[in-house]
Amino acid sequence: MKVAVVGATGEVGRMFLRLFEEYNLINEIQELRLFASERSKGQKIKVGSKHYIVEKLEEEKMKEKYDYILFSAGGSVSEKFASIAEKAGNVVIDNSSFFRMKENIPLVVPEINGDILKGYKGIIANPNCSTIQMVLALNNIYRSLIIKEIVVSTYQAVSGAGNKGLMELINQQQGNTEIKHFPKMINNNVIPIIGDILESGFTKEEEKMIEETKKIFDDKKIKIYPTTVRVPVLYGHSESIFFRTEKDASVNELIELIEKTPNVKYSEEYISPIEVAGTDYTYVSRLRKPEEKTFLMWVIADNIRVGAATNAIRILLKHKELNSI
Numbered sequence: 001m002k003v004a005v006v007g008a009t010g011e012v013g014r015m016f017l018r019l020f021e022e023y024n025l026i027n028e029i030q031e032l033r034l035f036a037s038e039r040s041k042g043q044k045i046k047v048g049s050k051h052y053i054v055e056k057l058e059e060e061k062m063k064e065k066y067d068y069i070l071f072s073a074g075g076s077v078s079e080k081f082a083s084i085a086e087k088a089g090n091v092v093i094d095n096s097s098f099f100r101m102k103e104n105i106p107l108v109v110p111e112i113n114g115d116i117l118k119g120y121k122g123i124i125a126n127p128n129c130s131t132i133q134m135v136l137a138l139n140n141i142y143r144s145l146i147i148k149e150i151v152v153s154t155y156q157a158v159s160g161a162g163n164k165g166l167m168e169l170i171n172q173q174q175g176n177t178e179i180k181h182f183p184k185m186i187n188n189n190v191i192p193i194i195g196d197i198l199e200s201g202f203t204k205e206e207e208k209m210i211e212e213t214k215k216i217f218d219d220k221k222i223k224i225y226p227t228t229v230r231v232p233v234l235y236g237h238s239e240s241i242f243f244r245t246e247k248d249a250s251v252n253e254l255i256e257l258i259e260k261t262p263n264v265k266y267s268e269e270y271i272s273p274i275e276v277a278g279t280d281y282t283y284v285s286r287l288r289k290p291e292e293k294t295f296l297m298w299v300i301a302d303n304i305r306v307g308a309a310t311n312a313i314r315i316l317l318k319h320k321e322l323n324s325i
């Protein structure tokens, strides 16, 4: 296969490269090209046993024929360059939010709706990190009991804001009080705003959780009320989820439904971000049923892996399998 990674020097991009090794894809990739901005041109990155040189992203390079191009360089880079790559006949897996809500672009969590990739060519959108772990945890409950409403509060790691987010917390932990990326100090603090605030009062991140969940479940009526919060954690997003269903079930039946989704695990012990960082599972714990058809649970996943890179690699593998590439 010929594969390219755009944004190869970033948090998500570097994780793609690690996953090529972990998922043994590197042996099937005959040509691997790494792209980033002018700043990183010439940087050497080791993948498997070989070193690769980072190239500056340019239009002409996106017009070449690849089997897969993975984008994780932000919305404006995807808007311009993923469109060029698509026009050249390439399959693009995009991590930015730019194409997610476009009508003809599939928004894919392979364990849920991967089958829509059969025969598909073009741009495939990877959902937002907070959406992916929530829909994975709820998928089979939604299918069996019909979820009518969800109230979710997130506790999102600083790595969700990329390299800059990570460095800001690390610098502040070392005594530097400069605020560059987050709206307030993140060290020893909690910030209940992620992304711009919209006219509705919800933030951009909250709107993503609402609209993307509706698209993935193909349900315009489901009600979703999120509050997205940044916390001083390096890796691993946590979510407190309250939901009401149309049909009733016992807690044990719910556990069975949760465990039926691949890559989702239920735990009797509560799970915290430190335990999930570096894993490819979504963990559900603290399941409660205070009244009929009403449930609460605690859901955690590694945001860079499950919430971004691993989901993209799973999209690649599913697309490859369904289309015999």
Ligand SMILES: NC(=O)c1ccc[n+]([C@@H]2O[C@H](COP(=O)([O-])OP(=O)(O)OC[C@H]3O[C@@H](n4cnc5c(N)ncnc54)[C@H](OP(=O)(O)O)[C@@H]3O)[C@@H](O)[C@H]2O)c1
Binding pocket: 006, 007, 008, 009, 010, 011, 012, 013, 035, 036, 037, 038, 039, 040, 041, 057, 071, 072, 073, 074, 075, 077, 095, 096, 097, 127, 128, 129, 159, 160, 161, 162, 163, 164, 303, 304, 307, 308
């Ligand atoms: N972090 C997460 O949890 C997460 C989850 C889901 C989705 N995403 C999405 O994934 C994307 C990347 O996130 P990240 O966390 O990996 O960010 P990051 O650590 O800041 O990395 C950004 C990458 O994009 C490259 N880049 C920036 N401007 C560019 C340009 N003009 N041309 C070419 N390359 C350019 C950077 O290259 P240089 O090194 O040369 O600057 C770097 O490789 C974003 O769209 C983000 O929304 C992130």
